[in-house]
Amino acid sequence: MDNEMExxxxxxxxxxxxxxxLVLKYQKPVYNLAxxxxxxxxxxxxxxxxxxxxxxxxxxxxxxxxxxxxxLYRLTSNVCIDFLRKKKKQATVPLTIVNxxxxxxxxxxxxxxxxxxxxxITRIEHEALAEAMAQLEPEYRQALTLRVVNGLSYTxxxxxxxxxxxxxxxxxxxxxxxxxxxxxxxxNNSANASSKGTERxxxx
Amino acid sequence: MNCExxxxxxxxxIDGENTPEEEALLRAHLEECPDCRxxxxxxxxxxxxxxxSEEEPPQTLLSGxxxxxxxxKRETKPRRRFIFGGGTAIAAAVLLLIVxxxxxxxxxxxxxxxxxxxxxTQQEELTPRSDVPVEPVTxxxxxxxxxxxxxxxxxxxxxxxxxxxxxxxxxxxxxQAVSGEYTQYWTDAATAREIVSCFEDIYxxxxxxxxxxAASDEKCVIRIVQPE
Numbered sequence: 001m002d003n004e005m006e007x008x009x010x011x012x013x014x015x016x017x018x019x020x021x022l023v024l025k026y027q028k029p030v031y032n033l034a035x036x037x038x039x040x041x042x043x044x045x046x047x048x049x050x051x052x053x054x055x056x057x058x059x060x061x062x063x064x065x066x067x068x069x070x071x072l073y074r075l076t077s078n079v080c081i082d083f084l085r086k087k088k089k090q091a092t093v094p095l096t097i098v099n100x101x102x103x104x105x106x107x108x109x110x111x112x113x114x115x116x117x118x119x120x121i122t123r124i125e126h127e128a129l130a131e132a133m134a135q136l137e138p139e140y141r142q143a144l145t146l147r148v149v150n151g152l153s154y155t156x157x158x159x160x161x162x163x164x165x166x167x168x169x170x171x172x173x174x175x176x177x178x179x180x181x182x183x184x185x186x187x188n189n190s191a192n193a194s195s196k197g198t199e200r201x202x203x204x
Numbered sequence: 205m206n207c208e209x210x211x212x213x214x215x216x217x218i219d220g221e222n223t224p225e226e227e228a229l230l231r232a233h234l235e236e237c238p239d240c241r242x243x244x245x246x247x248x249x250x251x252x253x254x255x256x257s258e259e260e261p262p263q264t265l266l267s268g269x270x271x272x273x274x275x276x277k278r279e280t281k282p283r284r285r286f287i288f289g290g291g292t293a294i295a296a297a298v299l300l301l302i303v304x305x306x307x308x309x310x311x312x313x314x315x316x317x318x319x320x321x322x323x324x325t326q327q328e329e330l331t332p333r334s335d336v337p338v339e340p341v342t343x344x345x346x347x348x349x350x351x352x353x354x355x356x357x358x359x360x361x362x363x364x365x366x367x368x369x370x371x372x373x374x375x376x377x378x379x380q381a382v383s384g385e386y387t388q389y390w391t392d393a394a395t396a397r398e399i400v401s402c403f404e405d406i407y408x409x410x411x412x413x414x415x416x417x418a419a420s421d422e423k424c425v426i427r428i429v430q431p432e
Contacts, residue, residue: 016273023266031261036254045262052269057276126257129250147219148254154221173215180246 008068012059023052029150030076036145037080039134047083051076066159073150074160077142084138132182140175147172205233207240214244274401354415354424356396359431366428372399386429393418396426
């Protein structure tokens with residue numbers, strides 16, 4: 001960690017060789033976070049690059065009070081969430097109508113299936129998993145990925161997302177349960193719980 | 205505890221984030237509930253699939269980031285430590301930077317030059333094209349020019365020679381002019397850009413567009429010339 005701090009200090013002073021070493025170190029977890037968040041490799045590449053470039057520019061604002069990895073993953077996570085929100089907004093079908101003053105304006109109808117793009121997974125292995133992830137709400141995807149792919153603790157995730165630890169725990173649990181149900185339907189998950197398992201039942 | 209309440213504890217158990225009391229509650233429930241044991245196995249399988257499906261990022265991730273960063277460095281030109289020499293600045297190795305295509309190269313060679321025996325395969329690949337006008341040369345030294353060869357000429361400082369100060373040069377293939385007037389290094393545009401970018405920080409030189417736009421693996425020649 002000492003060596004990493006030294007790299008970060010140097011990079012903050014403008015040493016791009018030091019920053020390059022940081023990119024080499026973190027490119028795989030950053031890329032996979034973006035990949036799970038936005039569900040396709042092209043977007044993941046663009047977003048990862050954007051995250052690192054923002055990190056370079058924003059290094060002067062990194063205050064060394066949290067781990068560099070947490071700071072970097074937060075940055076990446078925000079870039080992805082912003083991208084997903086923008087993508088959602090843009091899923092509209094524009095029509096032009098002419099009003100009484102003979103002016104044209106666009107009529108926007110919200111796309112009834114906003115998840116359609118996310119369902120197009122081409123080159124990712126483990127397709128059932130990838131599809132299931134893509135169908136999760138972004139906050140659930142984010143929490144589950146940060147935990148399992150990026151290896152952060154609930155405390156670190158809570159700090160990163162600026163939410164309570166209890167919220168982190170329940171988001172991750174909900175994400176897992178939704179994933180289990182979706183993959184169960186596909187028949188790809190061998191360890192299926194029986195349908196009774198989710199009914200209310202108390203045991204002593 | 206019922207199965208619905210157990211789900212969050214099963215998830216917490218996998219992450220090692222349950223309290224001891226929660227663990228005890230969960231263990232008691234699992235002993236008696238095969239469905240929840242199956243849920244635990246399903247969650248573990250999802251986790252291991254997530255981990256197994258991690259991908260290597262494409263190589264362009266790193267190169268794309270570094271190219272953008274170096275571009276931005278050029279634009280802002282802040283004061284920086286010199287990077288190559290371990291923190292010590294090159295005194296004055298670069299006063300002159302010329303980049304040209306072969307036809308426009310100023311003639312620095314006045315004596316004979318000997319080439320090291322076929323030092324590079326790069327040299328073998330470059331042969332003069334018959335349709336390229338040959339610049340009249342006053343010396344007998346001939347470089348295998350072609351249209352695409354980029355040449356950078358840097359003026360050296362005998363008090364602080366570039367060969368000693370620029371670590372990257374030592375790993376490049378070089379040939380010496382017999383008259384000692386210049387040393388020539390064969391490399392690619394990407395390495396040349398890196399070398400020049402270190403000088404930029406001190407001397408506010410911008411990478412010439414010819415070099416800037418060259419493909420990373422485009423052949424490039426760096427000539428360190430001795431001052432008059």
